[in-house]
Amino acid sequence: MIRTAHRIAQVEEYYFSKKLAEVRSLDTPDYRTINLGIGSPDLAPSVATVQALIASAENPANHGYQNYKGILALRQGIADFYKKIYSVSLDPESMILPLMGSKEGIMHITLAFVNEGEEVLVPNPGYPTYTSVAKLAGATIRTYEMEERLDWGVDVKSLRKQDLSKVKIMWVNFPHMPTGRIASHHEMKELVDLARENNFLIVNDNPYSLILNNAPLSILSVPGSEEVALELNSLSKSHNMAGWRIGWVAGRKDFVEAVLKVKSNMDSGMFMALQQAAVEALKNDASWFDELNVVYRGRSVVVRQLLDELGCRYAEKQSGLFVWARVPQHVHNVEKWVDEILYGTKVFITPGFIFGDAGKNHIRISLCAPIEKMQEALERIREWKKKGTGQVQTKEKASI
Ligand SMILES: Cc1ncc(COP(=O)(O)O)c(C=O)c1O
Numbered sequence: 001m002i003r004t005a006h007r008i009a010q011v012e013e014y015y016f017s018k019k020l021a022e023v024r025s026l027d028t029p030d031y032r033t034i035n036l037g038i039g040s041p042d043l044a045p046s047v048a049t050v051q052a053l054i055a056s057a058e059n060p061a062n063h064g065y066q067n068y069k070g071i072l073a074l075r076q077g078i079a080d081f082y083k084k085i086y087s088v089s090l091d092p093e094s095m096i097l098p099l100m101g102s103k104e105g106i107m108h109i110t111l112a113f114v115n116e117g118e119e120v121l122v123p124n125p126g127y128p129t130y131t132s133v134a135k136l137a138g139a140t141i142r143t144y145e146m147e148e149r150l151d152w153g154v155d156v157k158s159l160r161k162q163d164l165s166k167v168k169i170m171w172v173n174f175p176h177m178p179t180g181r182i183a184s185h186h187e188m189k190e191l192v193d194l195a196r197e198n199n200f201l202i203v204n205d206n207p208y209s210l211i212l213n214n215a216p217l218s219i220l221s222v223p224g225s226e227e228v229a230l231e232l233n234s235l236s237k238s239h240n241m242a243g244w245r246i247g248w249v250a251g252r253k254d255f256v257e258a259v260l261k262v263k264s265n266m267d268s269g270m271f272m273a274l275q276q277a278a279v280e281a282l283k284n285d286a287s288w289f290d291e292l293n294v295v296y297r298g299r300s301v302v303v304r305q306l307l308d309e310l311g312c313r314y315a316e317k318q319s320g321l322f323v324w325a326r327v328p329q330h331v332h333n334v335e336k337w338v339d340e341i342l343y344g345t346k347v348f349i350t351p352g353f354i355f356g357d358a359g360k361n362h363i364r365i366s367l368c369a370p371i372e373k374m375q376e377a378l379e380r381i382r383e384w385k386k387k388g389t390g391q392v393q394t395k396e397k398a399s400i
Contacts, residue, residue: 010135015128015354023348033346034377036303036365039177039321041240043295045281046288049239052280056273066269068260070098070248074275077282078233078248085210086218094253097260098270098278102207102232102247105259106171107133108266109230109249112258113201114139114168121170123154125178125355125362127205130171142167145358151315152179156190164198174217175208178355178364180318182213188222195228201255203230207247208320210238210289212296226252230259237321238289239281246270246278296321299367302374309381310341312363322364324352334360345380 016038027033044050056062069075075092082088090096099105106129114120116138122130124143131141144159146152154172172191174183183191188204195202204219219229234247249259303323307314311328318324331337338351350366352359369377 007136007138011132014132019348023342026342026346031346033342033348034369034373034380035348036369036374036377037348037350038368039237039366040242040368041237041321042368042370043240043292045240045244045277046284048283049241049277049281053273053277056276062272062276064272066272066275068264068269070270071272071275073279074098077279078250081282082218082220082250085216086221088218088220090220090250091253095250095256097249097256097263098275099232099247099249099263100245100267100270101236102205102234102249103129104245104263105232105247105249106130106205107136108259108262109201109203109232110134110137110139110169111262118168119164119166121164121167121200123171123173123176124357125352125359126171127173127177128354128356130205134169139168140166143356144170146176146179146181148358152176152181153183153187154191156187156194159194160197164194164200167198167200170195170200170202171205172202172219173205174219175206175211175213175319177208177320178322178350178352178359178362179324180212180315180320180322182215182319183217185217185222188217188219192219192222192225192229196224200228201230202228203232205232207232207234207237209233210292211320212293212300213319220250230255235278235281239284240292241278241281244274244277246274246281295371296367299369299371299374302371302378303365303367306374306378306381307365309378309385321367323367324362324364326362331361334363338363341381341384344384345377347377347380 023033023035075096078096079090079092082090110133114137118139119142120134120139121142121144123146125146134141147155191202209216219225219231230249230251232247232249236242300323307325312325314323314325327334334351334353338349342348350364352362352364
């Protein structure tokens, strides 16, 4: 009997890895499932991006292993993007490391900085990967609340009263997923101050800053952040390139070098065509993002109608690719309720508990589906309600 390592007993298979297989199994040609669960943009990258990919892939010289640090043109493109969007200056030689998505960066940063038994501060609710990766690294998880009473902000004053001496990394994520909360510059400064006072690394995971947000903010714009902060960012959400796996980490030279030390032992560089296409994507202008946001704004209106239909409450202003909402009081088990909706309407929405217990009375609906699908989802939910909750539509009963 070959046993698996103890560390994998610490984590569950990623929720969506299992659940989406179940959702797909319900799909039939005459009655499709509508997946409003995940934040994988359905819109296309810019035309110039795709053309650059094709042109680069056609060059036989571009198919070999690549530099571990990525090509300078990509790091320069990221530096220009940071200057333009966040007014932050980064040295492309030493302060930027391209990654295959920001998700892998969570692992690399954790391995580079956290020893077994040290504490990692993670938001509740928050992106589950911060926790699972820290567990795999043998760290101790310590959660901090995103406070609903503070409109999902962080109560830095109460954190200040705690003993944070064992904390090695604090993960922050603004705009926050799943709540859609943005941070003001002042709030970000308070968090940076907290990290400086307690001498831990603070990492802002920032993939949503250009979606439904008029004030993109980088933690690296906070004075003093260079001592204690790193930032992860990505083309997945803002540039419609989730499947391309392109992100980066930015911050001070020695921190970035530590991450490179880990990463260069795990992969052998990013495909040249992806890098050259990313250079084009980073040039997308304001009008490209405006058009994108018009689409998401239109969709978010329908999602709110759907939430109204379900009796949920939500904050009007939310950034990012989701709408986060509190379920009605009569719902005591959100996981079961979401399944009733799924099996009754074939509409999949994400139960909030997967982001931590602070999300147990919430759901998250993605904006990554065409508006027609959302309207159809709304109609199905109206029908389902008319028939009484929990009832499967007769037409589909046989196929489920
Ligand atoms: C908060 C947050 N961070 C990181 C990621 C991963 O992004 P990437 O595609 O860049 O790995 C996601 C994706 O869902 C996310 O929601």
